[in-house]
Amino acid sequence: MQPRHLGGRLPENLELSFEATQTYFDNGQADPKESKPILQGKAPNILTNLTFSLENFATVFRSSDFWPSFRVTLYYTIFGTIGAILLGLFAAQLLNVQFPGQGLLRGLFLFPYVAPVIAVAFTWAFLLDPLSGAVNALGVRYGILQAPINFLGQRNIPIHLAGLDFRLPLALTAIIFFEAWRYFPFSFLFILARFQAIPRDMYEAADVDGASPLQQFWFITLPQLAGILSTLFLLRFIWTFNKFDDIFLLTGGASGTKTLTVQVFDHAFELADIGAGAAAAVILFAILTIFLIFYFRYAPEGE
């Protein structure tokens, strides 16, 4: 990881010059280092006065990476959400049968979700490390990768697929995979609970009618899951949109992964401009409000 300015401390440098006159020495203090400097300052409290401006919003919108980070956020949110829900659906399908050890497996599948983000983020950062990470080492050993790839530090990677050339945003894809990995247990639990509420006789009737397993999944299971899937989509969409910790810890917003939340952090603490940070936060919240209205309008009450 590249060195970052951590801790949210404001980088303040004050340079003060002093001049000691003869009267100072005459008063009996021979060594000027012996007296401690006294610093005093007075400023109006910005939190309690009533002067307002839109300057901060202008700063945010004018900054060159506002629109790119808006696009990155959308990619991250949409694909992260879909990935987590699809994985959750698959996992729930696997555990929707009674067998010994089912409870243990259900507990195991929740691991990524309950583990502290700081621990799993560092672990994945090391796993994907280009120099000594296990993923790159294994990939190179078995000839899947020609050379180690810096998954979290490379913005784009050219891909040739079926005669088509395109550039895959690599670091962004990596954090989307992380998001799907970490949050699939959430959808998994809900979908599993919903599975167990589907009446068994629907499948028995379908068996009698000679429906194949895939037909049963498509025409019985999926319609039964439609409600929970849409609720999960909205919930996860909102939470992924809000996500900050994971991205910040994995890439710090570098190499094309700067989402709006990281943008808020950057303005406020990295560039030490609390006002612009707050403005970015307000913009983020305004976008979120649109999703929230959607959620409260379309999510069924009580889910």
Place this chain on the structure above:
Amino acid sequence: MAVAKDLTARRAPSRSPAGILTAAVMGALAGGLTITLWTISATIFGGLDTTIPLGWALLTGAAIGAAIGTLRRERQTDWGTTLIIGLAAALLWLLASAGKPLGLTTFHLFWGPIASLLALLAAAHLTRYGLRDLQLAAVGRTQLEILLLRILRAVGFVFFLSVVIFPFYFMLISSLKSRAEVLQNPTFLGIDLSKKLVDLFVGYREVLVTFNFWRLILNSTFVAIVTVIVTLGLSILGAYAVTRLKFPGRSLLSRSILLIYMFPAIVLVIPLYSVFTQLGLRDTLPGLLIVYPATTLPVALYMLRSYFQTLPKDLEEAGMIDGCSRLGVIWRITLPLSLPALASVGLYVFMIAWNEFLFAFMFLDSPEIFTLSRGMVALDSQEVPRQFLMAGAVIVTVPIMVLFFWFEKYLVGGLTAGSVKG
């Protein structure tokens, strides 16, 4: 299943060319899967240099599958036959490679003959199990779909188990390896047993003693427990009020709980940072203890509210008639009835407070009041070896995992009841 039901097929011949082909394909996939797992395990756990002999694996698997498909009786292959087929394949595999199984570059008794034998036996068993009850005499769409879903299922189990366990295993193993060992053989993820115990756990000793993590454990525990107590105290009263008492604005309040619950932390952190700095609450544990209950309260309220709604009103009314005050009713009737819900809410709040990163990171500057998450960032910025960081990660993760496994049933119930944020 539907397949077992049509009895007429029992009398029909139990195999056909198409059926044997299907069995061979199934066998090839099973062989490919188990042989790949075997070679990768030999590299990861045994530290051996391997290549995946995919072509040979598919071929052997196909042969096993064809044999199992041919030797079926009444839609089953019995155990003994499967075992013999697997053994025969392993023997051929050994002979063909003159004692050094394909895929390995050096001879190794366990990872060579024994493990390849196990892999081929597993392939034979998987094939037998995958083909159970299937009608191979006339392969139709339903039969193929069932087979396809069974294969997907096997692949799914392997995929999810490795994806879930591997990172945590890697975390644990990396905390026991020095940088030199990692660079020497980065794909070997086993434990070097020849090392002395003291050297093995050097990362933990350094992190706990030199970097004061024992103190951070106490801090994190303290913060998490106080958060649980405060949150539970407030949310019991709040959830009770929203479910049982009638007052203007009740439904609005009830809905707004959910709204706060979706509020992004990064938006809250800026105003709180400014205000707390001015009030002198930043970089103090009390400051953190104001923020944590505030962020966990909506979750707790929401979970408890859903639970209280399922409790019968009659008991409480009976208590009121017998002369209990409102608080007396909550204390004597509602709370004892909702112990499971309280347990799961408490655990959840503990988990959120223990894992919390952003506020601890932004608010705490003095090392003596760091929580574990904050301490990990500090450790990272000091450029310590990766081993130490992973030891720290294990220290942060283990308590939550132990707690989680211990109380798993409460947690799972609570999660679905309250849709806990993440």
